Amino acid sequence: MHRITIRAIWCSAFSMVPFTGSPCLAQNHYAGAANRIQDGSATYRILSRVPLSGMGHFDLLALDSINRRLYVTRANRIQILNVDQLTIVGEIPNTPDVHAVVVALPLGLGFATAAGDTALLTFDLKSLRPIRRTKLAHRGLDGAYYEPSSNRLLVFSADGRAIVVEATSGQLVGDIDLGGYGESAVSDSAGLVYVTLKDKNAVAIVDPRSLSVVRSWKLADCDNPHGLVKDVEHGTLLVGCSDQTSVIRISDGATVGNIQTYGISDQSAFDPTRELAFLPGGNGADTLKIVMSQGEATFKQVQSIGTLDRAKMVVVDVRTNRVFTVGYDSPLAPTTRPLSARDSAAFRAAFESRTASVLVIGN
Numbered sequence: 041m042h043r044i045t046i047r048a049i050w051c052s053a054f055s056m057v058p059f060t061g062s063p064c065l066a067q068n069h070y071a072g073a074a075n076r077i078q079d080g081s082a083t084y085r086i087l088s089r090v091p092l093s094g095m096g097h098f099d100l101l102a103l104d105s106i107n108r109r110l111y112v113t114r115a116n117r118i119q120i121l122n123v124d125q126l127t128i129v130g131e132i133p134n135t136p137d138v139h140a141v142v143v144a145l146p147l148g149l150g151f152a153t154a155a156g157d158t159a160l161l162t163f164d165l166k167s168l169r170p171i172r173r174t175k176l177a178h179r180g181l182d183g184a185y186y187e188p189s190s191n192r193l194l195v196f197s198a199d200g201r202a203i204v205v206e207a208t209s210g211q212l213v214g215d216i217d218l219g220g221y222g223e224s225a226v227s228d229s230a231g232l233v234y235v236t237l238k239d240k241n242a243v244a245i246v247d248p249r250s251l252s253v254v255r256s257w258k259l260a261d262c263d264n265p266h267g268l269v270k271d272v273e274h275g276t277l278l279v280g281c282s283d284q285t286s287v288i289r290i291s292d293g294a295t296v297g298n299i300q301t302y303g304i305s306d307q308s309a310f311d312p313t314r315e316l317a318f319l320p321g322g323n324g325a326d327t328l329k330i331v332m333s334q335g336e337a338t339f340k341q342v343q344s345i346g347t348l349d350r351a352k353m354v355v356v357d358v359r360t361n362r363v364f365t366v367g368y369d370s371p372l373a374p375t376t377r378p379l380s381a382r383d384s385a386a387f388r389a390a391f392e393s394r395t396a397s398v399l400v401i402g403n
Contacts (some may be wrong), residue, residue, distance in 0.1 A: 089116070100151075134154075139153050161173050178215070185227070201217060301327075326348060349371045
C-alpha cells in the first residue's frame, strides 16, 4: 500500500500527488479564510455565509437537487435552505436529536432519523408535509441510506443494526446485524450497500433484499471511519478516517492509498462530472480539502479552504458546482472542555449555545 499525502496549500498545486509524503509543511487555516489555488479556470472560494436561526448541534446534511433545497439537521428540528436563493424557506419541527435526512427523489419522499424518540419521520419533498412517523425499536438512531433498486431504507443504530424499511409503505422489513456501528453508506449497481463501521474500522457490504452481510473489509491504517463516497470511474471508495481519507478498491477491499486530511470527515462529497472529491476536516482542523481523482490511486490537489468550527459535513450541488457545509460561527473556548464527567452537561450546553451558519463554496 502506498500513501497519498495532500498537505500544503501552495505546494504541488498543479502536480500529480505521488504516493510519497509531501515535503511541504502543513499550514493552519482560520475560519472564513479561503486560500485560493487555480485548477484550470476554476478557483474555489467562499461565496456566501447564511446564518441559521436559533441554537443546537447539527449533523448530516442532505441536498434535494430537484426541489433545490438543503436540509440541515439542528437538534430538534430540520432547517431548510433554498440553494439558489440562499434563504431559509422552511423548517420541519418535532425531530428530537435528529441526525440524518435522506432524500429519495424517485419517490418524492424524504426521511429523517429522530433518535430522541426512536422514530423515522417520512415527509413529502415538495410540500414538506409529514406523512407518517414510524417507531423503531432500536436505540441511537443515526445515519440512513436509501437503496433504489430494492426500494428499501436502511437506518443505522448505535446497537450495531441496520433497520430495513420498505420506503414507499413505511413497513418494517427486518434488521441486519452489521457487526458494528454503521455511519455512512453508498451502493453499487447490483444493489449492494457499503457501510462504514466506525467502531470496528471496517466496511460492511450489505444485501438489503436478503437482510444479510455479504462480507466485511477491515480497513488498514484507518481509525474511526465515517464519511463515504464512491468514485465510479476508477472503482474506488473514499473513506473519511480520523486524520486521512483512505482510498479503497471496490473489487477486493484493498487500501490503495491515503489522502491526508485534518480531523474526521463525517460526510464527504464527490462530483463525478468533474472528478472532484470534497474532504472536510472539522475536529479543530476546520479545513475543506478539494482533490481531483485522476486514477485508481492518483490524486491532484486543487485547493484547501478554511471553513468554520466543526464543519465536517459537506454536500455538492453538481448543477451549480457549489459545495455546502455547516459550522459554528465561533470556536469553543478551551476552558469549557470538561475536566470530569460531572462537567459534561455544562460542556454540552456551552457547545450547543453557539450560533451556526451554512457556508456556500464555489467559483
